[in-house]
Amino acid sequence: MPGRREQVLDAAVQVLGEQGTRALTHRAVDARGNLPSGTTSNYFRTRDALLAGILGYLFERETAAFATLAGAPRPVSVDELAGRVGALLRQLAGPARTLTLARHAIFLEAAHQEALRVELLEWSSKLWAWAGEWLAAVGSGRPEKHARQLLAYGDGLLLDRLARGGDDEFAPEASLAALLRALVADD
Template identity: 40%
Template structure:
């Protein structure tokens, strides 16, 4: 069962991802959460506090998703890695589109809000570390994980901005992964 604070943050994520930063106000969050006026400002006094709260909630939800994904066996081949990454990218750009759009809106806002920047960077480091742990059995160079994570971010962003109806990142991911894994260490 979600707490009222989590309900406020989940509504804020939905609002941010569906309507953008300009629509993100305490009043709009209260309405989206179905809570009395002033509820969100009781938890987050300023816009900066609300943005930081959103970033933290996104990180919590990501960790929950990663925990579910980590119950799968780690990839043991490049084919398994590529298939898993392609599935993640498709999910982020389609099924989880609103949450992904909210995350990218926070990325842009983090350029001027230092506490938010720290939260976004922490989340990126956690994702990269998770990818490193999955890739280590396949490739000892930890920088390969960062390259793949950064590539996935870019592909997801482009799909969100210019959706391709028959979007399938598998072939390009396969080509990139094989090139990275074949590169001299």
């Protein structure tokens, strides 16, 4: 059973991911989480505090997902890495769609709020290092630079998929493999 703070943050992610930043209010979070009025405000006095709490919560959730991937054996080929990243993107665009939309909304808020941007960069550095290890395993001579490019490309694919939708199957592996081949050859 999740604690009350986690209930608040889960409801906040739902509001943010389903309705966007304009809908994110303490009252909306209380309503979405079926929480007594004022609960969200008790944990997060201001909207900025709520946004910072959501960012930390998203990091926890995504870190757990990435830790699962990081625990897998390192990929041995560009195609294997493209397959793993493609599977992750499908998860983020499908079953984890609301979480992904909330993450993108927080990214946009970080463009205007220094405190969020600092936290985002700290977490991103960890992600770039992890992805860099996998890129080094498939032959990248500049793994951290290439990790940043790969993850930016993946976020672009996600944003396009989430914003524009599509009835076709989301299969990013071929374009990911092409990018990875170009990155590995760019040494």
